[in-house]
Amino acid sequence: MYKVFSAAWIVAIAAIGLVSCSDSKDEIDEEFIQTPHIIKGKVEKGPLVRGSQIDMRTLDKSMVPTGNSYTTTIENNTGDFNYGSLKVNSPYAKLTADGYFFNEVNGGLSNSTIRLDAIVDLSDNTTVNVNVLTHLKSQRINYLVTNEHKSFKDANNQAQRELLTQFGLQEYASKDASQYSITSGDDAAGVLIAVSSLVLSDRSEAEVVEFLSLLTNEFSTTGTFSDKTKERFKSTRNYLNGRLDQIQDNIKSRYQDLGYDVNVKDLAYYFDWDNDGIAGNEIDDASDVQLSQNDIQVPAEGGDFTVKIESDKPHFLTPPSTVTGSDTYLDVTPGTSITPELFFSTLYEEGTNTNSLESEKTTSIDNNVVKIHVGPAKSRKSHVWTVNIYNARGKVVAALQMSQQGNPKVTVKVPKLGKDGANAVAGVCIYLADAVEKERNLEGTYALNKQPYSSDSYEISNCWAKYYSAMRNLLVVKKADEQSLDCYRPFFNAYISLIYYQLSSHWGGVPFYMKDSDYGIDNRLPRTSENEVLSTLANILNEALPDLEEKKNDSFSDANSMFFVSKDVARVLLAYIYCNQKKWDAALPLLEKVISNGYYSLIATNKVEFKNDSECIFGLIKQTRAVDNDGKACIPCLDYREVVLTAAECLYHTGKTAKAKEYVDLMSKKKSISVDGSDLLKSIATLRYKLQLPNYLTFIRRNDLGTSFMGLNANKTYQLLWPIPSSELEFGPGMTQNPGYSY
Structure with missing residues (x-):
């Protein structure tokens, strides 16, 4: 169930309220011509709400503030801002938006504010958006410029590619994150919503701020996230797994209330469900798949069996992703559950061999071919079990029914209660x-x-x-x-x-x-x-x-x-x-x-x-x-x-x-x-x-x-x-x- 938490992603810039703190005409970049730029864009975490403040400071090519700063506010609840025409003294600028936001995961407005950054090249883009992606890569850009002496262009391109690769979204890296918008209805919008939702999850707003800080710090120096953070993203992905349609509906409803019709693509394609490093390539829209056989009768002496899955998408015996009800305990491995035997460690008297009655069973899958080995029966009774076939999102799409005849010659010693x-x-x-x-x-x-x-x-x-x-x-x-x-x-x-x-x-x-x-x-x-x-x-x-x-x-x-x-x-x-x-x-x-x-x-x-x-x-x-x-x-x-x-x-x-x-x-x-x-x-x-x-x-x-x-x-x-x-x-x-x- 959703927590009543808000976690926000989009910082919007609205109504013009410009303040120039400096008017230096010193040459910042010898190739930059100081001409007026109409600077506008959106702040989206979901969108920041009307009245949220957005500040802009110009930077030199070494990412050092030039002393010029400008302030405006977001004009409307879709996150739009517009500085109007500015003659800035440097092509580089850091935009910082601070305000309340719409939470696309739980469908409500936040109770506290969030701050999002973007470092941009104004000479390339007069429309610059501030969002979770620009925020996550901003410190990385600064690190690559100041510590590895890369140009802004190279640093930005590298940070963009590294960041999206962390989510398996590298095929969308050619378009700069500052051009991404939820309202575009394209793949870029899908990417932005997916990453934004991974940050939000069911965290409180304070937890979102803390998590964003952790992510930007980890990513800034290495261009990657720690293994622990990657596991947390997997857990969050499982939490979101059963909520993607609701997230899509939340976004559509929010913009409809604001007077806009926004298209949202199928969000499932923007998550790496099978952990192969590429998002969406594992998605199979079919609700089920066909097996070469659905029922195997195993004789008492056991045997070896092969079953083919009729699909060109990967399938699994153990789902790489599941559907979970909460993401509160992010460090718990997804899919684990407490089973009755954990409560009955001494169900039987001491010394009982609890594995003696089951026949040996091994099941493996390779290229959608399931191989099953069943050893001789060790029980007098027939044994029935199911081999479930999962798609990458953890849904059972086929079930192989297995049954083995019992061996009436087996002698069973019933243990006393422990x-x-x-x-x-x-x-x-x-x-x-x-x-x-x-x-x-x-x-x-x-x-x-x-x-x-x-x-x-x-x-x-x-x-x-x-x-x-x-x-x-x-x-x-x-x-x-x-x-x-x-x-x-x-x-x-x-x-x-x-x-x-x-x-x-x-x-x-x-x-x-x-x-x-x-x-x-x-x-x-x-x-x-x-x-x-x-x-x-x-x-x-x-x-x-x-x-x-x-x-x-x-x-x-x-x-x-x-x-x-x-x-x-x-x-x-x-x-x-x-x-x-x-x-x-x-x-x-x-x-x-x-x-x-x-x-x-x-x-x-x-x-x-x-x-x-x-x-x-x-x-x-x-x-x-x-x-x-x-x-x-x-x-x-x-x-x-x-x-x-x-x-x-x-x-x-x-x-x-x-x-x-x-x-x-x-x-x-x-x-x-x-x-x-x-x-x-x-x-x-x-x-x-x-x-x-x-x-x-x-x-x-x-x-x-x-x-x-x-x-x-x-x-x-x-x-x-x-x-x-x-x-x-x-x-x-x-x-x-x-x-x-x-x-």
Whole structure:
């Protein structure tokens, strides 16, 4: 974004206010004939504004002031000045303009003044302009004349050539900078705007003055800029990269306001985007380029591949220029970015080889021919990646899709979490514990009083926000793993499924973020349908199951035990998802496998307790780093009692009522809760209600028991889904409210 800074380039000379300080008739240059000269021109940084002062002092051929000086002011806001007819005593003069200016980068007038110089030969030019280019080369001219004893003409020509070469603009050096004007609409105008914009960037006016001083001092003695300054220009070029059209519009609008139509050529041609020392030769107007092939399937054993780019302009694998949002930190190398792995230097336990799973890949480009070498696969899973082709300005103009088959024979040892990884996972679970606790309270309150929630409810909004905070933090850790070993995918899939199962159970369709990059203030996703959410979760759980361990799940010892969930966790979640899809036949075998494994068992008590005991499959304790949580109260997520009753539900829907009744009778006896066995489904509902099991409302909703069991009016069953928070409706594009609720 633009700073509210002004940096100015054009000093204008206006209204005549001449003062002659000396009238010496001494001969300054034996070849110079003192004849009247009409001296006029423009001062442009953008143009200096009306009333800005411009002083002129004549110089002898050694650049020593002769003692004669003249002053005038700029006549109008286009930067024009006119001294009228003067009979000067020397052909050489130094013009200095001081005033407020128009900033073509941010489109506003400056808040402070800028001073620009020009050293000119009045015998060659009666129209002399003062601008950034004349300012930058003025000290260089003086140095070449006084220290290397060059004539003014030779010194001026050399300084002009050297200066424009620094910007890759040497082909425009034949025209003297004092003849350049923004209003000319030609290449000279393009050059002047480009260099002026490089000086302005998003610097404040004080920073512009300081930067101009640095540039003139560096250039004066060497005819070049330091390497550090050249890097700063590259950074500035990246900042300007996405703003050239706006700069062009700013200039046109400014002059239109002043009553002039000014043409501005395509400014992209006046920057050296690929750092080859020549501006504009790399520009390709095409929005994309053709490749000889766009998709390469790499076998598990790897291979070598060649792709031709169909263009006569240079293209790159790493862009020489990019588009940046700010030029404030000019010493930062353009294009660098902070990636998640920098925040997770110890994502994995100490000693983990984070490079062991990726096949060797080398990509090079020469004369628009891309060569790619891919080594044998080192992972069991397929790997997909993209080779982007950039033009000189950093725009992706083609993308080569690469995929390599996995090697199923590879053995992968999954490392434990390191310090950063454990802290990150613990942080995710703190958010998740808060969300589940709030969800359980909301569900219990509604089950008791059956009063609908409002979209303005703080509790509803807070519960929603906690779930999404847990998801966002989880996806950040997931991204860090993906950029390294990508070995935790099955466990991330389980956590993602748990969070979205909970969300969809209470809100139906929800925004479905699966990547950290999906999040953003201006990038809120609309709702994805409940069925699509559940189908995706089923897919990623089926993918995760083979890689999870067959064991009793332990989520309480430390972050590692909490993160590395068992197969049973995935089975239970997948079964619940199938139940919400009413796929009872698919859910039942998963639940029966959990029951037959024997890791969990029912406890003979009618107390409603949630503890880390034989009934707890997956629970959350806020103090996730506690070493010994056995027997401590926890927040229930997956409960064995719910598994047994959900199995009975599936048996009921598949016609196996005898077995379903066995599960119901077992639960009733263990918990000393009597039920009316005449209606199996309502018996299950009664047990779930009295045991205060998780996901009670989604059970009621999928079995259409809102009216017959809960006693809701037929027109109130919409309350089994909660309202989307009003804040999400206000800020989320395309967000819709659940039926029955107001905005």
